Amino acid sequence: MDPVKPRLTVRDMCMAAVHAVRASWTADRRGVLTVVGLQLTTAVGLAGALLLLRGMVNDVMTSVDGSGTGVDLGRLIPGVIVLVALGAAGGILQMLSGVRQQILTDRVDRHVISLVLGTAAHTGLLEFEDPDFHDRLQRAVHASRRNPAMVVMMLVEMLQAALTVLAIAGVFITIAWWLLPLATLSALPLFKAAKDRRNAVYAMHHSLAENHRRRQYLEQLLTCRDEAKEIRALNLGATLHARWDTEYAQELTGMTRLIRTHAGREIRAKLLSSALILGVIASVWTLVNTGMVSLAAASTGLAGLWLLSSRIGSASQMLNSVGQTLYFFKDLHNFAAAGAEPPPALTEPASPFRTLRARGVTFTYPGAARPTLHGVDISLHQGEIIALVGANGSGKTTLAKILAGLYAPTGGTLVRDGDPATDLYQLRHGCAVVFQDFVRYKLTAHDNIAFGRIDDQPDDSRIGHAAEAAGVSALLESLPNGYHTVLGREFTDGTDLSGGQWQKLAIARAFYRDAPFVILDEPTAALDPQAEADLFARIRHLFAGRTVLLISHRFSSVRSADRIYVLDSGRVIEHGTHTELMRTQGRYAELFLTQAAGYLDAAPA
Structure with missing residues (x-):
């Protein structure tokens, strides 16, 4: 038709x-x-x-x-x-x-x-x-x-x-x-x-x-x-x-x-x-x-x-x-x-929350036949590291976007310190997110980090500190124009970074944002094993006092989390510490042992 x-x-x-x-x-x-x-x-x-x-x-x-005579020109x-x-x-x-x-x-x-x-x-x-x-x-x-x-x-x-x-x-x-x-x-x-x-x-x-x-x-x-x-x-x-x-x-x-x-x-x-x-x-x-x-x-x-x-x-x-x-x-x-009004510029630092809870959160994408999330309940407390695990398509990233204020839930509520959290911009203001498919801004390295808190005037000392915390400061200082080197070979005097170096730069952007709530969606996917181990060994120290939501397929990265939520088809099917989940021998234990078996099989006899 x-x-x-x-x-x-x-x-x-x-x-x-x-x-x-x-x-x-x-x-x-x-x-x-x-x-x-x-x-x-x-x-x-x-x-x-x-x-x-x-x-x-x-x-x-x-x-x-x-006159009948000629015209007087x-x-x-x-x-x-x-x-x-x-x-x-x-x-x-x-x-x-x-x-x-x-x-x-x-x-x-x-x-x-x-x-x-x-x-x-x-x-x-x-x-x-x-x-x-x-x-x-x-x-x-x-x-x-x-x-x-x-x-x-x-x-x-x-x-x-x-x-x-x-x-x-x-x-x-x-x-x-x-x-x-x-x-x-x-x-x-x-x-x-x-x-x-x-x-x-x-x-x-x-x-x-x-x-x-x-x-x-x-x-x-x-x-x-x-x-x-x-x-x-x-x-x-x-x-x-x-x-x-x-x-x-x-x-x-x-x-x-x-x-x-x-x-x-x-x-x-x-x-x-x-x-x-x-x-x-x-x-x-x-x-x-x-x-x-x-x-x-x-x-x-x-x-x-x-x-x-x-x-x-x-x-x-x-x-x-x-x-x-x-x-x-x-x-x-x-x-x-039909466009939304631009959000107000907030220059005051976002205040940390004591608790952020999702109660019965449901979410359906426009045009989708069925929901991606079904009645999800999850609690995050100040200073905790919370992990989300599950198979691809289980709804982990969608849930993270709701907690970050990027999507409004289509059902259920978010509750911040006992009050409904309906102001999405306030939620975003207090959150730093490193997505798995983060943007590689083909601008200067300085811009790539300073974009983490664009409402403020760029602070070179804070930018350097964020780069150092992410383990990328030495690299940036060695570039032809230092932090002002353009990261794109398509541009004059530009250069490029490896996948792992770009990921460290994205993590530096999250550090620079200095938000009380940090979401790391596969933050080490492009890092080598040593760099990954170094980051997770320091993550509790680096984000001290902040709430961290960690999404990862690598179970070695999440086992030290304060609490782990297991999602399957948009539902929370298990939650607890690594020890508790292994003791129950449920879905988490099955996934953990399956992944560990791959490493054990590869070990020399």
Whole structure:
């Protein structure tokens, strides 16, 4: 079944235009006023030129009819000079308007792209699990990167066309008012065809949002450094390129079909519009021959009609090419309007908690058929090291994200020191997390650590202390530019780190955050055995007074925890100390002995 196409109305377009004007006004008020003023001046000059032309033609006709002799060209020279001067002034104004329009569009580009990035940055993590959110984000990014400048240019062109129409209409009222409704009638087929095409293009792009995201992902796989080694090791380049080409072909096929369909409609609309204008010209000629309209009035009116039809044709072409951008601007506005407010900047250190409990916590991902967590109960106390263990997919990382304030539970509650913990930002403020798939920021080593507490001014001494605690200070000091070395070979004078070195840097970021609650999700997965042993031997000392939640598949790392929770299919099935769990001979003992057996089998006889 085909997806329902979005319904687009004239009201939608008008509202999108209002949003575009507001964005332009916010981005560059002076630029908007300057462009409008220049366009208004140009339109007034055009009206003056038409009235002057009418007077000159009237003088010529009067001279010929009155004397029967030749026309005194000397009487026309002042008028010609004024017309040339008006033409030159109009050209200069158009040039100045073009320069100012470019500055305006650049500033609007910056404003709307910043709007999208800011909204995305402050959107809750759970939204990123929703495919519909990614479609809306894709359409907003498409609008911000390709269309804001086009929207501004289109609105300026529409303003210019509207002012020109008003100027010419003012002239028609004095010389041939009845031409105006006829000229307006000739524009209707062009604008109707433009509207139909605009709606069709928008509907097509609306349906291709996920196609665009798949293509962008394939482009990332084919062009990014981190993926390059595996793509070449598996010889996937040609396969991924072919898939990208297939995805692109879907859009091109749809666009080709759309263009062919609407090209025929636009040709018929143009022929009908031209036929109506020819009818106006024939009517004027008949009226001149019968003496009902003077030749001077008819000539000036037809000149104005030619200018008006030219403007109308230009406006319809403009709507054909970029009219749908107003609808994309609507997507951008809707995305930004739905975004969360940025969290307040908290510079005070987070206060430690005595207890943090999850009571009957349930969680279901958007679109999932069943919950990931089912009625989980867990307690964490100040100064304890608590471990979560279980098979892949048991819900350990999801539970950690809820305790860190990244997700709100869909059922149950979090209780902090006896009170419900509903402020997710406060939970995040008091938590430092090292994920297994931590981000490798291709910025300086200094930034990689300082990002741990971005609300504060970077403290070089604390950064050095955090690096030393994570066991990475000697490495960073040996880099070409020390802590200010860029960690990315794609950049000038940049370098790279090994997987274990990157992981130590992520741990240093957690140390620098200096939070009372620390979550370590497989914190030693990329470390060698000696580095792992050194870290865990010191972890209680390094995080003294803090609560540590440790997620690990390595049971040698968790056996010294104060309490161990075993998760299976989103439920806590066991908890206790290592000794207690081994004594019960349950799931934990089974997993521990299975892992230990692998090492015992490898030991020499």
